[in-house]
Amino acid sequence: MERPITGFGLDSEGDPIAILSCGHSQHVRHNPPFINRQWVTTEEGRNSMMGQMLNCVRCDKFELPAEFIPYKRTPVFTEETLPAALRKDHSTKRGVWAKIRVEEGKLRYRVASLGADMELSEDRIGIVVPEVLHNVEAIGPIRFFVEFYRAPDQDGQ
Numbered sequence: 001m002e003r004p005i006t007g008f009g010l011d012s013e014g015d016p017i018a019i020l021s022c023g024h025s026q027h028v029r030h031n032p033p034f035i036n037r038q039w040v041t042t043e044e045g046r047n048s049m050m051g052q053m054l055n056c057v058r059c060d061k062f063e064l065p066a067e068f069i070p071y072k073r074t075p076v077f078t079e080e081t082l083p084a085a086l087r088k089d090h091s092t093k094r095g096v097w098a099k100i101r102v103e104e105g106k107l108r109y110r111v112a113s114l115g116a117d118m119e120l121s122e123d124r125i126g127i128v129v130p131e132v133l134h135n136v137e138a139i140g141p142i143r144f145f146v147e148f149y150r151a152p153d154q155d156g157q
């Protein structure tokens, strides 16, 4: 899916990367004449590319960025306390990933825009992709909670 560039950095080899709103990064090498990205070599050029959209296939694959850390979780919900808001399409905000962790029972997890319709269980965690609409539905008795993840360098709560 398309994600805006929110920053730039270097990978462990010193190659330039663009950081996307989802927390994933992509190489933006300038390697003429094969890859021409003169803009990446100057701060002015990089600034001009902030907000540009890049296609992030790692979001399409439900890949929670490895360095992200859990910072908040919901109470445990059951089939009776499952909030109506979670049964309707809803999403997390920019840069916020989540894991849906089932302790008992089965939970249906649907993400229409990514063509996903799966059954979560104790052995199958659901990954919530930032800003992507999704909903859940209890299949019989259930106990589950949601754990939220964000980039490690953020302040606040």
Ligand SMILES: [Zn+2]
Residues within 6 Å of the ligand: 003, 020, 022, 023, 024, 056, 057, 058, 059, 060
């Ligand atoms: Zn991504």
